[in-house]
Amino acid sequence: MKSDLIPGKHVVTTDFDGGEGIIVDLNTKKYYQLNETAMVVWKGLEKGKSMGEIVADITSAYEIPADHATSSVQRIVDNFQTYKLLGAS
Amino acid sequence: MLEDIKGWLPVDAVVVGGRPGLMWMEMSGVSLTEPFFQQTVERARRENRAELFTEFDVLLQLEKQLESVQPSGFIFHSSRCGSTLVANACRAVSGSIVLSEANAIDKLIARFITDADTPVKESLYSVFLRGVVHALAQRRTYNERHLFIKFACCSFAQLERIKRIWPAVPWLFLYRDPVETIVSNIRDVPPWLIDNDRRVLSSIIGHASEMSLEELCARTIGSLFSTAYKLANANSMLLNYNQLSVPVIASVLNFFNVSLSSEELETITRTSEVYSKEVSGTRAFVADVDAKQKLASDLVREMSERWAGEPYRLLENLVNRVNP
Numbered sequence: 001m002k003s004d005l006i007p008g009k010h011v012v013t014t015d016f017d018g019g020e021g022i023i024v025d026l027n028t029k030k031y032y033q034l035n036e037t038a039m040v041v042w043k044g045l046e047k048g049k050s051m052g053e054i055v056a057d058i059t060s061a062y063e064i065p066a067d068h069a070t071s072s073v074q075r076i077v078d079n080f081q082t083y084k085l086l087g088a089s
Numbered sequence: 090m091l092e093d094i095k096g097w098l099p100v101d102a103v104v105v106g107g108r109p110g111l112m113w114m115e116m117s118g119v120s121l122t123e124p125f126f127q128q129t130v131e132r133a134r135r136e137n138r139a140e141l142f143t144e145f146d147v148l149l150q151l152e153k154q155l156e157s158v159q160p161s162g163f164i165f166h167s168s169r170c171g172s173t174l175v176a177n178a179c180r181a182v183s184g185s186i187v188l189s190e191a192n193a194i195d196k197l198i199a200r201f202i203t204d205a206d207t208p209v210k211e212s213l214y215s216v217f218l219r220g221v222v223h224a225l226a227q228r229r230t231y232n233e234r235h236l237f238i239k240f241a242c243c244s245f246a247q248l249e250r251i252k253r254i255w256p257a258v259p260w261l262f263l264y265r266d267p268v269e270t271i272v273s274n275i276r277d278v279p280p281w282l283i284d285n286d287r288r289v290l291s292s293i294i295g296h297a298s299e300m301s302l303e304e305l306c307a308r309t310i311g312s313l314f315s316t317a318y319k320l321a322n323a324n325s326m327l328l329n330y331n332q333l334s335v336p337v338i339a340s341v342l343n344f345f346n347v348s349l350s351s352e353e354l355e356t357i358t359r360t361s362e363v364y365s366k367e368v369s370g371t372r373a374f375v376a377d378v379d380a381k382q383k384l385a386s387d388l389v390r391e392m393s394e395r396w397a398g399e400p401y402r403l404l405e406n407l408v409n410r411v412n413p
Binding site: 012013016017022024026029031033 | 146147150209212213215219220279
């Protein structure tokens with residue numbers, strides 16, 4: 001099932017330093033630095049992946065249990081929402 | 090708006106109304122032929138080209154939209170040591186873009202010192218720097234194949250941060266006998282040496298108090314020599330002014346993975362016979378090692394030896410070990 005959350009059109013992202021990234025909210029002109037995990041989540045949302053698919057990306061890239069990955073992904077998505085970086089598909 | 094900014098180049102990093110950002114100029118059809126980027130900008134400005142201010146976020150958007158050339162080589166230097174001659178030689182390579190001491194690049198590098206007081210800001214300025222280079226190196230004719238960047242001398246102090254952005258790009262460090270370098274800088278004082286904001290130089294020399302220009306210059310180039318000695322590796326080339334010749338310049342371009350045609354070599358030979366920093370290219374080059382040595386005052390010699398003598402000798406020994 002696809003996520004109904006996608007990156008907002010007012011947000012631009014760029015890779016930096018391996019897996020990390022920077023995103024900018026063009027409305028507020030605020031910049032955010034994403035660590036590797038947050039970047040995987042962001043890229044997953046960009047591709048319209050479901051939360052389960054993003055969790056699978058995390059567990060295949062890093063050796064962590066699925067329940068930990070699920071809570072991490074949820075926390076990261078909550079942060080994206082708090083900062084109004086996401087829109088609805 | 091982004092569609093409209095294609096063909097524009099960021100010509101300066103500025104603060105407008107308290108907002109840091111970039112000044113852009115419409116540069117369609119303008120070749121970067123002058124020895125320094127800002128000389129080209131001045132020529133374009135005389136044509137009353139349009140200018141525009143944007144904040145830095147535009148760079149992130151343009152990175153996804155503009156096609157650009159990746160860097161082939163970086164040219165660093167310790168001031169007044171032949172780097173403009175080498176940059177001009179790079180300009181003789183067909184399909185080359187040469188960005189020589191472009192304000193937008195070197196001012197952003199200076200902000201690593203003046204503004205990047207947290208890891209987040211450091212990452213941000215790194216992304217902006219990559220974006221500025223991407224915008225300056227945009228394909229405007231679609232014949233571009235090589236990008237060479239010559240940085241201002243003080244930017245070399247930030248080599249580690251620059252290498253973090255472009256780890257695989259080969260780099261050249263040009264240097265010269267410190268006595269001759271100081272004499273040249275004292276006789277014709279460059280902006281970097283009289284800059285009222287001493288934070289950049291203070292960061293390089295690790296000292297903020299007032300001192301003579303001779304001491305400031307000696308400490309700065311001594312520090313740059315030490316940086317070169319510390320960071321030189323298989324991806325770098327160290328070159329003394331006294332070794333400069335057409336075959337050596339050709340070897341620099343080979344080091345940058347450029348194979349020169351006979352026509353390009355001929356052009357380099359011709360351009361190396363004129364004074365490298367003059368726009369018209371008509372003033373003849375005159376070797377001035379002896380003249381500079383004769384002009385050196387006791388203070389210049391004292392400061393040179395105290396602050397730059399040992400790093401210079403270490404660098405020379407390193408070069409002799411690498412290239413016996």
